[in-house]
Amino acid sequence: xxxxxxxxxxxxxxxxxxxxxxxxxxxxxxxxxxxxxxxxxxxxxxxxxxxxxxxxxxxxxxxxxxxxxxxxxxxxxxxxxxxxxxxxxxxxxxxxxxxxxxxxxxxxxxxxxxxxxxxxxxxxxxxxxxxxxxxxxxxxxxxxxxxxxxxxxxxxxxxxxxxxxxxxxxxxxxxxxxxxxxxxxxxxxxxxxxxxxxxxxxxxxxxxxxxxxxxxxxxxxxxxxxxxxxxxxxxxxxxxxxxxxxxxx
Amino acid sequence: xxxxxxxxxxxxxxxxxxxxxxxxxxxxxxxxxxxxxxxxxxxxxxxxxxxxxxxxxxxxxxxxxxxxxxxxxxxxxxxxxxxxxxxxxxxxxxxxxxxxxxxxxxxxxxxxxxxxxxxxxxxxxxxxxxxxxxxxxxxxxxxxxxxxxxxxxxxxxxxxxxxxxxxxxxxxxxxxxxxxxxxxxxxxxxxxxxxxxxxxxxxxxxxxxxxxxxxxxxxxxxxxxxxxxxxxxxxxxxxxxxxxxxxxx
Numbered sequence: 001x002x003x004x005x006x007x008x009x010x011x012x013x014x015x016x017x018x019x020x021x022x023x024x025x026x027x028x029x030x031x032x033x034x035x036x037x038x039x040x041x042x043x044x045x046x047x048x049x050x051x052x053x054x055x056x057x058x059x060x061x062x063x064x065x066x067x068x069x070x071x072x073x074x075x076x077x078x079x080x081x082x083x084x085x086x087x088x089x090x091x092x093x094x095x096x097x098x099x100x101x102x103x104x105x106x107x108x109x110x111x112x113x114x115x116x117x118x119x120x121x122x123x124x125x126x127x128x129x130x131x132x133x134x135x136x137x138x139x140x141x142x143x144x145x146x147x148x149x150x151x152x153x154x155x156x157x158x159x160x161x162x163x164x165x166x167x168x169x170x171x172x173x174x175x176x177x178x179x180x181x182x183x184x185x186x187x188x189x190x191x192x193x194x195x196x197x198x199x200x201x202x203x204x205x206x207x208x209x210x211x212x213x214x215x216x217x218x219x220x221x222x223x224x225x226x227x228x229x230x231x232x233x234x235x236x237x238x239x240x241x242x243x244x245x246x247x248x249x
Numbered sequence: 250x251x252x253x254x255x256x257x258x259x260x261x262x263x264x265x266x267x268x269x270x271x272x273x274x275x276x277x278x279x280x281x282x283x284x285x286x287x288x289x290x291x292x293x294x295x296x297x298x299x300x301x302x303x304x305x306x307x308x309x310x311x312x313x314x315x316x317x318x319x320x321x322x323x324x325x326x327x328x329x330x331x332x333x334x335x336x337x338x339x340x341x342x343x344x345x346x347x348x349x350x351x352x353x354x355x356x357x358x359x360x361x362x363x364x365x366x367x368x369x370x371x372x373x374x375x376x377x378x379x380x381x382x383x384x385x386x387x388x389x390x391x392x393x394x395x396x397x398x399x400x401x402x403x404x405x406x407x408x409x410x411x412x413x414x415x416x417x418x419x420x421x422x423x424x425x426x427x428x429x430x431x432x433x434x435x436x437x438x439x440x441x442x443x444x445x446x447x448x449x450x451x452x453x454x455x456x457x458x459x460x461x462x463x464x465x466x467x468x469x470x471x472x473x474x475x476x477x478x479x480x481x482x483x484x485x486x487x488x489x490x491x492x493x494x495x496x497x498x
Contacts, residue, residue, distance in 0.1 A: 020393065020396075023391070023393060023396075024393075024396055026386060026389045026391075027383075027385045027386055027389060027390060027391060027392045027396070028385065028386060029385075029386035029388075029389075051391055051393070052389060052391050053389065053391075094407075134276075134403070135406060135407065135410055136276045136277065136278075136406070137275060137276055137277060137278035137406075139278075140275045140276060140278075140301060140302065141276060142272070142276060142300055142301055143276045144269065144272060144273075144300075146396075147269075147272075147273055147276070147395075147396070147399045150396045150399055150400065151399065151400070151403050154383070154400050154403075157384060157385070157386075158343075158384065161384055201493075202489060202492070204496070205489070205492040205493045205495070205496045206492055206495075206496065207488060207489050207492035207493075216485065219481075219482070219485060220485070223476060223478070223482050223485075224476070226475075226476050226477075227472070227475040227476050229472070230336075232468075233468065236465065236468060236469065236472075239456060240451060240454070240456050243451070243454040243455055243456035244450075244454045244456075244493040244496070244497070246454070246455075247453070247454040247455065247493070247496060247497040248493070248496040248497070
């Protein structure tokens with residue numbers, strides 16, 4: 001239930017990041033954004049960075065406290081750098097998303113993102129049932145807040161696609177008008193005609209010994225067989241062969 | 250081999266996006282950035298958005314053309330929206346990353362990111378062996394370029410971590426006899442040499458008009474790029490071209 005998955009940005013300093021986060025969400029088909037005391041919102045910079053995702057900003061719910069943002073949620077996860085000795089379970093995005101997908105079927109789930117400078121405070125962490133750690137570079141883990149939203153939204157999108165196998169098939173089949181092109185693939189006969197023509201041409205230009213063409217022909221066949229040539233490509237190749245033969249005579 | 254994984258940003262309009270991309274890379278422990286004709290670089294906005302990842306910007310390689318950026322790469326992948334009726338294999342990030350991790354053991358691999366407004370041009374797509382599609386919202390697929398870098402870098406980081414765990418090492422060692430063969434793939438330079446030779450040969454045998462070779466060359470390039478030619482195959486093809494040219498004279 002996408003409607004039950006809520007992205008919560010807390011005290012975000014730069015409105016541009018709110019806009020970027022909205023865009024990140026929309027590219028992954030999420031639209032439920034909560035803003036807890038944003039420092040500047042609404043703001044032109046947010047709109048600019050949202051690009052075509054202005055509707056996510058328009059529909060964003062602005063509240064004063066984290067408690068309000070998560071009041072009706074039965075699962076709250078917080079994104080943070082990996083911490084030692086904490087009480088919360090710490091999951092990677094992919095593991096977290098599994099649980100989010102399961103639970104969001106029955107109730108709202110919130111994913112919290114802290115400020116640019118310090119992330120989630122201890123009080124905010126206390127609201128979380130589970131922490132999500134993006135496995136960043138140990139020497140530089142400074143993920144931009146909108147980038148963190150992008151990664152989580154991307155994982156949610158992958159989970160949604162793989163869960164809804166039906167939707168996925170539909171997506172694939174909507175991209176399937178490859179069929180048209182498929183039907184343009186050369187047949188086996190046409191392929192063999194091209195290989196035979198290549199052999200004659202190579203004899204005509206003295207590239208192969210007509211008595212022992214096998215080895216080279218096998219290599220040429222194996223090369224072209226690795227792709228599925230279209231009818232058009234076969235025609236181009238045979239056109240080149242014919243031109244070379246004509247010149248050779 | 251992280252050093253062999255190259256992020257290539259092409260004609261990026263906003264320096265802030267270059268900075269954000271650098272930060273995205275560094276959070277995931279990548280550091281090999283190429284910039285093809287960036288519109289403004291170096292730039293304060295890039296430095297500001299890079300936050301603590303200024304070293305990635307300082308070490309970025311700035312070049313004029315995509316060809317320079319990929320000259321020594323034997324595998325080139327381009328990020329794009331999902332397209333209908335194209336001849337390239339189109340992979341999701343996770344699938345693409347599997348191949349990138351395998352191949353970067355033996356040679357440089359490039360991942361291309363196009364401009365903010367239009368993505369990769371047809372000419373740039375022609376340089377690619379494979380396309381990567383992030384599975385975005387069908388109704389709003391407008392992923393910011395730095396966000397796309399973030400997602401790819403994140404997937405590369407996950408792959409690296411799971412490789413470190415050894416599971417992947419075992420997989421690689423069982424598939425290791427491919428290593429020799431992989432290292433035989435032609436580089437981009439060798440490929441371009443073959444295409445230039447094909448062009449000369451086709452002119453010599455009167456197959457193409459030397460003033461308007463573009464359309465046909467694009468088709469030939471796209472055909473051979475799907476094959477991923479080995480060094481040996483490039484030599485065979487160039488041998489055939491040379492024989493045809495000799496006969497034509």
